[in-house]
Structure formats: structure tokens, C-alpha cells
């Protein structure tokens with residue numbers, strides 16, 4: 501209904517920082533470089549096959565091929581959410597000014 505229409509929008513600036521986000525997801529990051537190592541949450545992993553970029557939130561697994569460009573992509577994949585659902589879940593879906 502037009503009268504009830506509320507414009508919402510994704511605001512990337514509201515996404516949690518990658519370090520905080522992955523910590524909250526229980527993905528323990530190892531190392532000191534921009535790309536950190538971790539156990540992959542998408543397949544049974546015994547050696548750290550998973551890599552996370554702590555500046556962009558991008559992730560990729562050298563073993564199972566899981567990959568994405570930011571914490572939103574990770575959140576969608578891990579929790580089987582659509583884009584808007586994931587953005588809301590991460591607090592990055594706000595009323596437009």
C-alpha cells in the first residue's frame with residue numbers, strides 16, 4: 501500500500517567490522533596479516549583451509565571453494581538468508597534519510 505510504504509535501504513557502513521563479526525560467529529582467526537587463517541565453517545576442516553580478509557570481510561576456502569566478498573556474503577551463506585534478511589540481521593538495513 502502506498503500509504504504504508506516505508507523506504508528502506510542497505511547501508512554498508514553499518515555492517516560490523518570483519519574482526520568483530522567473525523569473532524561473534526565463532527570463527528577464530530589466526531595470523532597477523534590482512535588475510536587471516538581459520539577453520540572453515542562450511543566443511544569439516546582439520547587444518548585451517550579458510551582465509552578471511554580483515555579489512556574487507558572477504559572469505560575463501562582453499563578446500564571446499566566457499567567464497568564471498570564481505571561479512572554480508574558470509575552471513576547469507578552460513579545462515580541461508582536472502583540479502584535483505586542478512587542485512588537486517590546485521591543491522592545494516594535502515595530507513596533512508
Ligand SMILES: [Zn+2]
Nearest residue numbers: 540543561564
Ligand atoms: Zn571449506
